[in-house]
Amino acid sequence: MKSSHTALQLDRISFQFGSNLVLEDVSLEVRPGEFIVLLGPNGAGKSTLIRLIVGLLRPNAGEINLFGTPIGRFKDWPRIGYVPQLTSTRPGFPATVDEVVASGRTGKRGLLRRLTHVDRVRIDSALDAAGVAPFRDRLISNLSGGQHQRVMLARALAGEPELLLLDEPAAGVDAATKGELLRILKGLCEAQGIAVVYVSHDWETLRPFATKAAWLDRRLLFFGSWEDMDEGGNIRQLGEIMAASEHFRHEEQ
Protein backbone atom coordinates (compact mmCIF):
# COMPACT_ATOMS: atom_id res chain seq x y z
CA MET A 1 0.00 0.00 0.00
CA LYS A 2 2.97 2.34 0.65
CA SER A 3 3.76 4.54 -2.27
CA SER A 4 6.40 7.19 -2.78
CA HIS A 5 3.82 9.02 -4.90
CA THR A 6 1.70 9.87 -1.90
CA ALA A 7 2.21 12.97 0.17
CA LEU A 8 0.28 11.52 3.08
CA GLN A 9 -0.89 8.06 3.93
CA LEU A 10 -2.89 7.14 7.03
CA ASP A 11 -3.22 3.44 7.71
CA ARG A 12 -5.83 2.42 10.33
CA ILE A 13 -5.11 5.30 12.73
CA SER A 14 -6.72 5.24 16.17
CA PHE A 15 -6.24 7.73 18.96
CA GLN A 16 -7.71 8.14 22.40
CA PHE A 17 -7.53 10.79 25.13
CA GLY A 18 -7.75 8.82 28.37
CA SER A 19 -10.73 6.53 27.93
CA ASN A 20 -12.26 8.70 25.16
CA LEU A 21 -11.76 7.16 21.72
CA VAL A 22 -11.35 10.20 19.44
CA LEU A 23 -10.33 8.49 16.20
CA GLU A 24 -10.89 4.91 15.17
CA ASP A 25 -9.42 3.03 12.26
CA VAL A 26 -8.91 6.04 9.95
CA SER A 27 -7.20 5.35 6.61
CA LEU A 28 -6.76 7.73 3.72
CA GLU A 29 -4.25 8.79 1.10
CA VAL A 30 -3.40 12.25 -0.27
CA ARG A 31 -1.46 12.70 -3.50
CA PRO A 32 0.51 15.75 -4.65
CA GLY A 33 -1.76 18.43 -6.11
CA GLU A 34 -4.88 17.15 -4.35
CA PHE A 35 -7.02 19.51 -2.29
CA ILE A 36 -8.79 17.52 0.42
CA VAL A 37 -11.41 19.07 2.65
CA LEU A 38 -11.72 17.31 6.00
CA LEU A 39 -15.32 17.67 7.15
CA GLY A 40 -17.13 16.59 10.26
CA PRO A 41 -19.19 17.85 13.19
CA ASN A 42 -17.72 19.32 16.37
CA GLY A 43 -15.73 16.75 18.30
CA ALA A 44 -15.37 14.51 15.22
CA GLY A 45 -11.58 14.39 15.68
CA LYS A 46 -10.60 16.64 12.74
CA SER A 47 -8.11 18.82 14.63
CA THR A 48 -6.77 15.76 16.44
CA LEU A 49 -6.13 14.10 13.10
CA ILE A 50 -4.22 17.17 11.84
CA ARG A 51 -2.14 17.25 15.05
CA LEU A 52 -1.34 13.56 14.56
CA ILE A 53 -0.24 14.17 10.97
CA VAL A 54 2.11 17.03 11.94
CA GLY A 55 3.60 14.98 14.77
CA LEU A 56 2.20 16.97 17.70
CA LEU A 57 0.37 13.84 18.91
CA ARG A 58 1.14 10.14 18.52
CA PRO A 59 -1.48 7.61 17.45
CA ASN A 60 -2.35 4.70 19.74
CA ALA A 61 -2.58 2.42 16.73
CA GLY A 62 -1.93 2.57 13.00
CA GLU A 63 0.74 4.11 10.85
CA ILE A 64 1.24 7.58 9.39
CA ASN A 65 3.49 7.90 6.34
CA LEU A 66 4.72 11.25 5.06
CA PHE A 67 6.10 11.09 1.51
CA GLY A 68 6.49 7.33 1.89
CA THR A 69 8.36 7.48 5.21
CA PRO A 70 6.86 6.40 8.55
CA ILE A 71 6.38 9.51 10.70
CA GLY A 72 8.72 8.19 13.42
CA ARG A 73 11.61 8.21 10.92
CA PHE A 74 10.51 11.29 8.97
CA LYS A 75 13.11 14.07 9.20
CA ASP A 76 12.21 16.32 6.29
CA TRP A 77 9.74 18.48 8.23
CA PRO A 78 10.16 21.60 6.08
CA ARG A 79 8.18 19.68 3.44
CA ILE A 80 5.17 19.98 5.76
CA GLY A 81 3.35 23.30 6.22
CA TYR A 82 0.92 23.87 9.07
CA VAL A 83 -1.59 26.69 9.56
CA PRO A 84 -3.17 26.51 13.03
CA GLN A 85 -6.58 27.75 14.13
CA LEU A 86 -7.03 31.48 14.63
CA THR A 87 -7.64 30.89 18.35
CA SER A 88 -4.05 29.70 18.80
CA THR A 89 -2.57 33.05 17.73
CA ARG A 90 -0.68 35.46 20.00
CA PRO A 91 -2.37 38.83 20.47
CA GLY A 92 0.07 41.56 21.47
CA PHE A 93 3.16 39.68 20.33
CA PRO A 94 5.75 42.28 19.21
CA ALA A 95 6.49 41.15 15.67
CA THR A 96 5.97 42.49 12.19
CA VAL A 97 4.31 40.51 9.41
CA ASP A 98 7.71 40.20 7.73
CA GLU A 99 9.34 38.77 10.88
CA VAL A 100 6.57 36.17 11.33
CA VAL A 101 6.65 35.08 7.68
CA ALA A 102 10.47 34.91 7.74
CA SER A 103 10.23 32.53 10.72
CA GLY A 104 8.64 30.05 8.30
CA ARG A 105 12.12 29.59 6.74
CA THR A 106 13.69 28.54 10.05
CA GLY A 107 13.21 24.80 9.58
CA LYS A 108 14.30 24.92 5.93
CA ARG A 109 17.51 26.84 6.60
CA GLY A 110 18.55 24.66 9.56
CA LEU A 111 19.95 25.30 13.01
CA LEU A 112 22.49 28.08 13.59
CA ARG A 113 22.41 29.18 9.95
CA ARG A 114 21.60 32.75 9.01
CA LEU A 115 18.94 33.41 6.38
CA THR A 116 20.46 34.03 2.97
CA HIS A 117 19.46 35.98 -0.12
CA VAL A 118 17.69 32.86 -1.44
CA ASP A 119 15.65 32.69 1.77
CA ARG A 120 14.77 36.36 1.40
CA VAL A 121 13.49 35.74 -2.15
CA ARG A 122 11.32 32.84 -0.91
CA ILE A 123 9.97 34.96 1.94
CA ASP A 124 9.07 37.75 -0.51
CA SER A 125 7.34 35.20 -2.79
CA ALA A 126 5.35 33.84 0.15
CA LEU A 127 4.30 37.36 1.17
CA ASP A 128 3.13 38.00 -2.41
CA ALA A 129 1.38 34.62 -2.80
CA ALA A 130 -0.66 35.13 0.36
CA GLY A 131 -1.38 38.76 -0.53
CA VAL A 132 0.21 40.20 2.60
CA ALA A 133 3.18 42.00 1.03
CA PRO A 134 1.49 45.45 1.21
CA PHE A 135 1.43 45.31 5.01
CA ARG A 136 4.66 43.45 5.63
CA ASP A 137 5.94 46.13 8.06
CA ARG A 138 2.78 46.23 10.16
CA LEU A 139 2.62 44.64 13.60
CA ILE A 140 0.71 41.37 13.57
CA SER A 141 -1.21 42.52 16.63
CA ASN A 142 -2.78 45.25 14.47
CA LEU A 143 -4.20 42.85 11.85
CA SER A 144 -7.75 41.56 11.45
CA GLY A 145 -8.43 37.83 11.87
CA GLY A 146 -8.51 37.28 8.11
CA GLN A 147 -5.25 39.18 7.54
CA HIS A 148 -3.63 37.26 10.36
CA GLN A 149 -4.57 33.91 8.86
CA ARG A 150 -3.13 34.99 5.50
CA VAL A 151 0.09 35.81 7.34
CA MET A 152 0.05 32.31 8.84
CA LEU A 153 -0.45 30.91 5.34
CA ALA A 154 2.50 33.01 4.11
CA ARG A 155 4.61 31.68 6.99
CA ALA A 156 3.77 28.13 5.97
CA LEU A 157 4.47 28.89 2.27
CA ALA A 158 7.86 30.47 3.08
CA GLY A 159 9.09 26.97 3.96
CA GLU A 160 8.12 25.76 0.45
CA PRO A 161 5.91 22.92 1.73
CA GLU A 162 4.74 20.05 -0.43
CA LEU A 163 1.97 19.09 1.99
CA LEU A 164 -0.01 21.90 3.59
CA LEU A 165 -2.34 21.23 6.54
CA LEU A 166 -4.79 23.92 7.57
CA ASP A 167 -6.86 23.56 10.74
CA GLU A 168 -10.03 25.64 10.24
CA PRO A 169 -7.94 28.58 9.03
CA ALA A 170 -10.97 30.66 8.08
CA ALA A 171 -13.17 30.11 11.14
CA GLY A 172 -14.51 33.51 12.18
CA VAL A 173 -13.30 35.14 8.96
CA ASP A 174 -15.69 36.93 6.55
CA ALA A 175 -16.88 35.21 3.35
CA ALA A 176 -14.83 37.40 0.98
CA THR A 177 -11.56 36.73 2.84
CA LYS A 178 -12.37 33.02 3.03
CA GLY A 179 -12.95 32.95 -0.73
CA GLU A 180 -9.66 34.72 -1.36
CA LEU A 181 -7.79 32.27 0.88
CA LEU A 182 -9.34 29.32 -0.97
CA ARG A 183 -8.44 30.77 -4.39
CA ILE A 184 -4.82 31.16 -3.26
CA LEU A 185 -4.74 27.54 -2.06
CA LYS A 186 -6.36 26.20 -5.21
CA GLY A 187 -3.78 28.09 -7.26
CA LEU A 188 -0.93 26.56 -5.22
CA CYS A 189 -2.31 23.06 -5.75
CA GLU A 190 -2.59 23.54 -9.48
CA ALA A 191 0.57 25.53 -10.14
CA GLN A 192 3.00 23.96 -7.68
CA GLY A 193 1.44 20.54 -7.02
CA ILE A 194 1.16 21.20 -3.29
CA ALA A 195 -1.15 18.75 -1.51
CA VAL A 196 -3.62 20.52 0.76
CA VAL A 197 -5.65 19.15 3.65
CA TYR A 198 -8.14 21.74 4.85
CA VAL A 199 -10.29 21.27 7.96
CA SER A 200 -13.64 23.00 7.74
CA HIS A 201 -17.30 22.94 8.75
CA ASP A 202 -18.26 24.86 5.64
CA TRP A 203 -18.52 22.18 2.95
CA GLU A 204 -20.65 24.29 0.59
CA THR A 205 -17.99 27.03 0.28
CA LEU A 206 -15.22 24.45 -0.06
CA ARG A 207 -16.89 22.36 -2.73
CA PRO A 208 -15.75 24.39 -5.79
CA PHE A 209 -12.14 24.30 -4.59
CA ALA A 210 -11.55 20.86 -3.08
CA THR A 211 -10.88 17.84 -5.29
CA LYS A 212 -11.98 15.34 -2.64
CA ALA A 213 -13.87 15.34 0.63
CA ALA A 214 -13.14 13.31 3.73
CA TRP A 215 -16.02 13.02 6.15
CA LEU A 216 -14.90 12.22 9.65
CA ASP A 217 -16.92 11.45 12.73
CA ARG A 218 -14.48 9.47 14.86
CA ARG A 219 -14.34 7.00 11.96
CA LEU A 220 -13.84 8.00 8.36
CA LEU A 221 -17.40 7.74 7.01
CA PHE A 222 -16.60 8.83 3.47
CA PHE A 223 -13.52 9.64 1.42
CA GLY A 224 -13.73 10.38 -2.28
CA SER A 225 -14.78 12.85 -4.93
CA TRP A 226 -17.81 15.12 -4.63
CA GLU A 227 -19.44 13.16 -7.47
CA ASP A 228 -19.13 9.92 -5.50
CA MET A 229 -20.60 11.66 -2.54
CA ASP A 230 -23.56 12.92 -4.56
CA GLU A 231 -24.22 9.47 -5.98
CA GLY A 232 -24.40 7.70 -2.67
CA GLY A 233 -26.82 10.22 -1.25
CA ASN A 234 -24.16 11.06 1.32
CA ILE A 235 -24.22 14.74 0.51
CA ARG A 236 -27.77 15.16 1.83
CA GLN A 237 -26.93 13.31 5.02
CA LEU A 238 -23.72 15.33 5.42
CA GLY A 239 -25.65 18.57 4.96
CA GLU A 240 -28.07 17.59 7.71
CA ILE A 241 -25.30 16.58 10.11
CA MET A 242 -23.27 19.73 9.44
CA ALA A 243 -26.36 21.94 9.86
CA ALA A 244 -27.13 20.23 13.17
CA SER A 245 -23.50 20.68 14.23
CA GLU A 246 -23.53 24.37 13.28
CA HIS A 247 -26.80 24.82 15.20
CA PHE A 248 -25.26 23.10 18.23
CA ARG A 249 -22.18 25.31 17.94
CA HIS A 250 -24.28 28.48 17.89
CA GLU A 251 -26.31 27.24 20.85
CA GLU A 252 -23.07 26.66 22.74
CA GLN A 253 -21.82 30.17 21.92
Next chain:
Amino acid sequence: MAEFIDVLQQGYMQRAIMAGLLVGVTCPAIGLYLVLRRLSLIGDGFGHLSFAGVAAGWLWGIYPLFTAAAFAMLGAIVIEKLRTWRREYSDLALAIVFYSGIALGVVFAGLSRHLNVNLLGYLFGSILTVSDFDLLVIGGASILVLATLSLLEKEFFALAYDEDGARVAGLPVTVLNHLVLLLAALTVVAALRVVGIVLVAGLLVIPVAASLQLGRGFRGTRTWAMVFGGGSALLGLMASYLLDIAPGGTIILTSILVFIVAGAAREIAGLVQRRA
Protein backbone atom coordinates in the same frame (compact mmCIF):
# COMPACT_ATOMS: atom_id res chain seq x y z
CA MET B 1 29.46 66.74 39.78
CA ALA B 2 33.23 67.30 39.73
CA GLU B 3 33.42 64.82 42.58
CA PHE B 4 31.45 62.33 40.50
CA ILE B 5 33.77 62.78 37.53
CA ASP B 6 36.65 62.24 39.91
CA VAL B 7 35.13 59.02 41.23
CA LEU B 8 34.83 57.72 37.66
CA GLN B 9 38.61 57.40 37.71
CA GLN B 10 38.38 54.96 40.60
CA GLY B 11 38.74 51.26 39.82
CA TYR B 12 35.71 50.20 41.89
CA MET B 13 33.46 52.61 40.01
CA GLN B 14 34.81 51.53 36.62
CA ARG B 15 34.15 47.90 37.53
CA ALA B 16 30.66 48.85 38.76
CA ILE B 17 29.89 50.64 35.48
CA MET B 18 31.12 47.70 33.41
CA ALA B 19 29.18 45.17 35.50
CA GLY B 20 26.05 47.35 35.42
CA LEU B 21 26.22 47.79 31.66
CA LEU B 22 26.83 44.09 30.96
CA VAL B 23 24.01 42.95 33.21
CA GLY B 24 21.69 45.79 32.19
CA VAL B 25 21.98 44.82 28.52
CA THR B 26 21.94 41.02 28.98
CA CYS B 27 19.00 40.74 31.39
CA PRO B 28 16.33 42.15 29.03
CA ALA B 29 17.84 40.33 26.04
CA ILE B 30 16.90 36.97 27.63
CA GLY B 31 14.03 38.51 29.63
CA LEU B 32 12.17 39.24 26.39
CA TYR B 33 11.80 35.51 25.72
CA LEU B 34 10.61 34.92 29.28
CA VAL B 35 8.01 37.70 29.03
CA LEU B 36 6.73 36.49 25.65
CA ARG B 37 6.42 32.94 26.97
CA ARG B 38 4.55 34.21 30.06
CA LEU B 39 7.40 33.20 32.37
CA SER B 40 8.00 36.70 33.75
CA LEU B 41 8.25 35.55 37.36
CA ILE B 42 10.65 32.70 36.73
CA GLY B 43 13.62 35.04 37.29
CA ASP B 44 12.47 35.39 40.88
CA GLY B 45 12.65 31.63 41.24
CA PHE B 46 16.17 31.51 39.83
CA GLY B 47 17.07 34.19 42.37
CA HIS B 48 15.81 31.90 45.17
CA LEU B 49 17.77 28.96 43.78
CA SER B 50 20.88 31.12 43.43
CA PHE B 51 20.58 32.01 47.09
CA ALA B 52 20.92 28.32 47.95
CA GLY B 53 23.94 28.18 45.63
CA VAL B 54 25.60 31.26 47.17
CA ALA B 55 25.10 29.85 50.68
CA ALA B 56 26.42 26.45 49.55
CA GLY B 57 29.50 28.24 48.21
CA TRP B 58 30.08 29.86 51.60
CA LEU B 59 29.59 26.50 53.32
CA TRP B 60 31.89 24.53 51.01
CA GLY B 61 34.45 27.27 50.48
CA ILE B 62 33.78 27.64 46.74
CA TYR B 63 33.43 30.95 44.86
CA PRO B 64 29.68 31.68 45.48
CA LEU B 65 28.76 32.68 41.90
CA PHE B 66 29.97 29.28 40.64
CA THR B 67 27.78 27.35 43.08
CA ALA B 68 24.93 29.79 42.42
CA ALA B 69 25.24 29.04 38.69
CA ALA B 70 25.24 25.28 39.38
CA PHE B 71 22.11 25.49 41.58
CA ALA B 72 20.23 27.85 39.24
CA MET B 73 21.02 25.83 36.12
CA LEU B 74 20.14 22.53 37.78
CA GLY B 75 16.92 24.20 38.91
CA ALA B 76 16.28 25.34 35.32
CA ILE B 77 16.39 21.73 34.10
CA VAL B 78 14.10 20.54 36.91
CA ILE B 79 11.67 23.40 36.26
CA GLU B 80 11.44 22.63 32.54
CA LYS B 81 10.82 18.95 33.30
CA LEU B 82 8.07 19.84 35.79
CA ARG B 83 6.55 22.42 33.43
CA THR B 84 6.11 19.87 30.66
CA TRP B 85 5.30 16.89 32.92
CA ARG B 86 2.05 18.11 34.52
CA ARG B 87 1.11 21.40 32.90
CA GLU B 88 -2.02 21.81 35.04
CA TYR B 89 0.10 21.91 38.20
CA SER B 90 3.17 23.61 36.75
CA ASP B 91 2.86 26.76 38.91
CA LEU B 92 2.60 24.63 42.05
CA ALA B 93 5.65 22.60 41.02
CA LEU B 94 7.59 25.84 40.39
CA ALA B 95 6.64 27.17 43.82
CA ILE B 96 7.92 23.98 45.48
CA VAL B 97 11.27 24.21 43.62
CA PHE B 98 11.68 27.89 44.47
CA TYR B 99 10.87 27.56 48.16
CA SER B 100 13.19 24.57 48.33
CA GLY B 101 15.88 26.94 47.08
CA ILE B 102 15.29 29.66 49.64
CA ALA B 103 14.92 27.12 52.49
CA LEU B 104 18.17 25.39 51.51
CA GLY B 105 19.84 28.80 51.29
CA VAL B 106 18.78 29.75 54.83
CA VAL B 107 19.96 26.39 56.20
CA PHE B 108 23.32 26.52 54.34
CA ALA B 109 23.92 30.15 55.31
CA GLY B 110 23.18 29.32 58.96
CA LEU B 111 25.57 26.39 58.88
CA SER B 112 28.32 28.48 57.29
CA ARG B 113 27.75 31.33 59.79
CA HIS B 114 27.46 33.84 56.92
CA LEU B 115 23.79 34.57 57.56
CA ASN B 116 24.46 38.14 58.67
CA VAL B 117 27.84 38.89 57.18
CA ASN B 118 27.48 38.77 53.40
CA LEU B 119 23.78 38.14 53.09
CA LEU B 120 22.67 41.71 52.40
CA GLY B 121 25.22 42.08 49.60
CA TYR B 122 23.69 39.12 47.76
CA LEU B 123 20.07 39.83 48.66
CA PHE B 124 20.07 43.45 47.46
CA GLY B 125 23.21 43.65 45.33
CA SER B 126 26.60 45.15 46.02
CA ILE B 127 27.73 46.60 42.72
CA LEU B 128 30.39 48.86 44.24
CA THR B 129 32.24 45.87 45.72
CA VAL B 130 32.49 43.95 42.41
CA SER B 131 36.01 42.54 42.14
CA ASP B 132 38.10 41.97 39.00
CA PHE B 133 37.26 38.26 39.21
CA ASP B 134 33.54 39.01 39.68
CA LEU B 135 33.71 41.21 36.60
CA LEU B 136 35.39 38.45 34.63
CA VAL B 137 32.64 36.00 35.60
CA ILE B 138 29.87 38.53 34.89
CA GLY B 139 31.46 39.41 31.53
CA GLY B 140 31.96 35.75 30.56
CA ALA B 141 28.38 34.83 31.45
CA SER B 142 26.96 37.89 29.64
CA ILE B 143 28.95 37.25 26.46
CA LEU B 144 27.93 33.57 26.48
CA VAL B 145 24.25 34.48 26.86
CA LEU B 146 24.31 37.23 24.20
CA ALA B 147 26.30 35.10 21.73
CA THR B 148 23.90 32.14 22.13
CA LEU B 149 20.88 34.42 21.68
CA SER B 150 22.43 35.87 18.55
CA LEU B 151 23.35 32.48 17.06
CA LEU B 152 19.91 31.00 17.72
CA GLU B 153 17.92 34.19 17.07
CA LYS B 154 15.61 32.76 14.40
CA GLU B 155 15.03 29.52 16.34
CA PHE B 156 14.19 31.33 19.59
CA PHE B 157 11.86 33.69 17.73
CA ALA B 158 9.99 30.80 16.10
CA LEU B 159 9.72 29.09 19.49
CA ALA B 160 8.46 32.21 21.26
CA TYR B 161 5.87 32.96 18.59
CA ASP B 162 4.40 29.50 18.12
CA GLU B 163 5.80 26.45 19.92
CA ASP B 164 3.65 24.00 17.94
CA GLY B 165 4.71 25.65 14.68
CA ALA B 166 8.36 25.38 15.71
CA ARG B 167 7.88 21.69 16.48
CA VAL B 168 6.24 21.05 13.11
CA ALA B 169 9.12 22.89 11.40
CA GLY B 170 11.42 20.24 12.90
CA LEU B 171 13.14 22.45 15.48
CA PRO B 172 14.47 20.72 18.61
CA VAL B 173 11.88 22.43 20.80
CA THR B 174 12.68 20.53 24.01
CA VAL B 175 16.39 21.39 23.75
CA LEU B 176 15.61 25.04 22.93
CA ASN B 177 13.16 25.33 25.86
CA HIS B 178 15.83 24.01 28.23
CA LEU B 179 18.38 26.36 26.70
CA VAL B 180 16.21 29.45 27.25
CA LEU B 181 15.86 28.59 30.94
CA LEU B 182 19.54 27.74 31.31
CA LEU B 183 20.51 31.10 29.77
CA ALA B 184 18.03 32.87 32.05
CA ALA B 185 19.50 31.09 35.09
CA LEU B 186 23.02 32.09 34.05
CA THR B 187 21.93 35.69 33.52
CA VAL B 188 20.35 35.82 36.98
CA VAL B 189 23.62 34.61 38.51
CA ALA B 190 25.57 37.24 36.57
CA ALA B 191 23.20 39.93 37.92
CA LEU B 192 23.37 38.84 41.57
CA ARG B 193 26.26 41.15 42.48
CA VAL B 194 24.63 44.07 40.67
CA VAL B 195 20.99 44.11 41.83
CA GLY B 196 20.78 41.14 44.20
CA ILE B 197 18.61 38.04 44.58
CA VAL B 198 15.47 39.94 45.54
CA LEU B 199 15.52 42.43 42.69
CA VAL B 200 17.10 40.46 39.86
CA ALA B 201 13.81 39.49 38.20
CA GLY B 202 13.02 43.19 37.83
CA LEU B 203 15.96 43.79 35.53
CA LEU B 204 14.88 40.81 33.41
CA VAL B 205 11.36 42.06 32.75
CA ILE B 206 10.90 45.80 33.47
CA PRO B 207 13.03 47.08 30.55
CA VAL B 208 11.11 44.63 28.34
CA ALA B 209 7.81 46.01 29.63
CA ALA B 210 9.05 49.54 28.81
CA SER B 211 10.15 48.47 25.34
CA LEU B 212 6.79 46.82 24.60
CA GLN B 213 5.18 50.25 25.04
CA LEU B 214 6.95 51.46 21.89
CA GLY B 215 4.96 49.13 19.61
CA ARG B 216 7.93 47.90 17.58
CA GLY B 217 8.62 44.61 15.84
CA PHE B 218 10.62 41.86 17.52
CA ARG B 219 14.08 43.18 16.74
CA GLY B 220 13.12 46.75 17.61
CA THR B 221 11.55 45.65 20.89
CA ARG B 222 14.65 43.64 21.81
CA THR B 223 17.05 46.47 20.92
CA TRP B 224 15.10 49.06 22.92
CA ALA B 225 14.78 46.67 25.89
CA MET B 226 18.57 46.30 25.92
CA VAL B 227 19.04 50.09 25.62
CA PHE B 228 16.58 50.66 28.47
CA GLY B 229 18.25 47.98 30.61
CA GLY B 230 21.77 49.30 30.07
CA GLY B 231 20.60 52.91 30.46
CA SER B 232 18.75 52.13 33.70
CA ALA B 233 21.87 50.46 35.12
CA LEU B 234 24.07 53.47 34.26
CA LEU B 235 21.59 56.15 35.33
CA GLY B 236 20.67 54.20 38.46
CA LEU B 237 24.30 53.84 39.44
CA MET B 238 24.92 57.52 38.88
CA ALA B 239 21.81 58.54 40.84
CA SER B 240 22.68 56.21 43.70
CA TYR B 241 26.13 57.79 44.00
CA LEU B 242 24.88 61.37 43.80
CA LEU B 243 21.98 60.77 46.21
CA ASP B 244 23.91 58.34 48.41
CA ILE B 245 21.26 55.63 48.21
CA ALA B 246 21.39 51.84 47.60
CA PRO B 247 22.52 51.18 43.99
CA GLY B 248 20.61 47.90 43.39
CA GLY B 249 17.26 49.39 44.35
CA THR B 250 18.01 52.62 42.49
CA ILE B 251 18.76 50.73 39.27
CA ILE B 252 15.41 48.92 39.45
CA LEU B 253 13.56 52.14 40.36
CA THR B 254 15.20 53.84 37.37
CA SER B 255 13.97 51.08 35.07
CA ILE B 256 10.46 51.51 36.50
CA LEU B 257 10.72 55.25 35.79
CA VAL B 258 11.73 54.45 32.21
CA PHE B 259 8.69 52.15 31.95
CA ILE B 260 6.38 54.91 33.21
CA VAL B 261 7.86 57.46 30.77
CA ALA B 262 7.57 54.99 27.85
CA GLY B 263 3.95 54.25 28.80
CA ALA B 264 3.12 57.95 29.06
CA ALA B 265 4.83 58.65 25.72
CA ARG B 266 2.70 55.92 24.13
CA GLU B 267 -0.51 57.42 25.53
CA ILE B 268 0.43 60.93 24.37
CA ALA B 269 1.37 59.66 20.90
CA GLY B 270 -2.00 57.86 20.71
CA LEU B 271 -3.87 61.02 21.69
CA VAL B 272 -2.00 63.13 19.11
CA GLN B 273 -2.68 60.52 16.43
CA ARG B 274 -6.40 60.43 17.22
CA ARG B 275 -6.64 64.25 17.06
CA ALA B 276 -4.72 64.49 13.78
